[in-house]
Amino acid sequence: MSVRGGAGRLADSRAWPLLAAVVLGGVLIYLLRPILTPFLVAALLAYLADPLVDRLQRLHLGRTPAVVVVFLVLTGILTGIVLLLIPLVGHQIDILQRQIPALIDWLQQTALPWLQSRLGVDPGVLDLERIRSAITEHWRSTGNIAADLVARATRSGLALAGLLATLALIPVVTFYLLRDWDVLLARIHALLPRRIAPQVARLAGECDEVVAAFLRGQLLVMLALGVFYAAGLWLVGLQLAVLIGLISGLAAIIPYLGFVVGILAASLAAVFQFSDWLVPLLLVWAVYLAGQALEQMLLTPVLVGDRLGLHPVAVIFAVLAGGQLFGFVGVLIALPVAAMVMVLLRHAHAHYQGSELYNRQESQDP
Template sequence: MTDMRRWFWLGAVLLLCVFLYVLHPILSPFLVGILLAYLADPLVDKLEKWKLSRTWGVVVVFALFTLLLVLALLVLIPMLAKQLVSLYQMAPQMLDWLQHTALPWVQTRLGLAEGFWKFDQIKAAISSHMGQTTDVVGVILSQATASGLALMAWLANFVLIPVVAFYLLRDWDLMMAKIRSLLPRQREGQIVRLAGECHEVLGAFVRGQLLVMLALGVIYATGLMLVGLQLGLLIGVVAGLAAIVPYMGFVIGIGSAIIAGLFQFGLDPFHLIAIVAVFMIGQALEGMVLTPLLVGDRIGLHPVAVIFAILAGGELFGFTGVLLALPVAAVIMVLVRHMHDLYKDSNIYAGSEDPDL
């Protein structure tokens, strides 16, 4: 590669970084739309194989997604809102239980000094806030009214997402073909091969892990509700969402479920063992059935790399960075893999036959 080409690609990368930094506040709906189009493209391709036009295939997929969203709004969202209100109202009681029951027990076992735990100020603050209003919706609406412009911008972005996703999904194959036609002719095969590997890694992780998250959320929520845990649905959904990083959903879910179980059931061994069993069954199903079936073994994204990518993206570009974190991590992983192969095949690794080197 000549110096001119090096400077060209370096300038292009720097320009892209500046573009993302300057415009990241408005990029979120477009990135979400791209993500939705990317996820739905295989479904539309299958419908095209069934002799359905591209536009009608997109319409069918959007109708299916809309139906699922409506069902979620009518069934799941009210149940989650009810449990959030219950959690909001139970917070002072949970702090009382934590201060007078749980922490004294820990203090006795660990031999800590008297008065080591102090929750009076936190409890007083929460109690005073509860005294001001018990209407969570009223609090949310008051905050939204105070920032009306921000609310309007959020609604505009929310409406923009399906519009962007629809047109991108309809023209997805055409855009991919045009991008491929712009690739350097000598490097087209290599770039397409690398892009295919990135697509394989990213597609396996995003599509597969989303299905794993959904399945684990259903397993955890159903199991905890059958056990009788009052906040079972909320904890199950949170644990399922946290499963985007392997094992994080399990740790967050079982920790919060045991704390909620201790508060609700005390030291009753039957309920505590049942709560642990729910997460053990979910973890076993994830490792032996869900991940091999839905994700496969071609991901290559280590859990630590996923955590670092998400945190780094959020720190640099906020929510936009979180959306970009996994695609960028997948591309970097593929490039690092090829650099590793090139290094293994190089004279630097094997040793040069030239004595002067």
């Protein structure tokens, strides 16, 4: 009994430094969150690009040249996407802002009377007239939000310098992290106690599998669905095709949410835009049903595979909790932390089911 008690106290004494390190790390993240954003964004980009660099290395290209190639290619792609999307999305937002007053008139004159006659809904529940007046009065000023933000930033030299420094840090830190990624992992592994190093490496591999399924696979699924929905809605003739497709792709980080949000928004836009809306509405539904089939039968199996992902409820809770606790920094680290917690909980559950506490049965007197 004393030996068992001594072993328990020894295990507790070994666990305390690890627990203290975890708590200290959380406190440091909380205290340093205002300056962590460029480093976390850079770490995320380096993590996503590391497999591409590894593939180039397997083609007998040095680490630094491989990083330079990947870095230049990804920078060009991201720059092109941003330069292409900014005018498109800005134009779509202008269209939406011009349509909002007319949409509210349609709701007030058509939709609410129909709901009142069929369902007994009180039209006075929503003060649509006040909403329409406010939007009509301010839509021109809201259309220049980006210009207003730039003007405010330029009026404060310190704020502008901080913003430029943050933006400049991201590519620099990304380059160095990507170049030394394997070295950093090897050094972390070398610091682990030899007794637990294999187990920690196995857990880290499982965490990487889950994180990769969301940060690599799911991001590619989101991008593909956004392009597919935008192109399909554009072929239908929807004026807000790019904006709705972009929203559908972003919402696809949670399974089925992009489909639900997108088909509702696109259906409302089609009914409002087309006077003879039945055929366009059916075409919108066909686009989203085809996108859902494409996701289930091709995109998810190929890009994500059968790797264990996070439950949709866990994704929602992780993002909201991370944002509440740590702001934008918390949103960046929410999914990786949630994936690691899920892996640890799965192992803890398996350990509990194999423990004496779970399997012990009460002795019965004969």
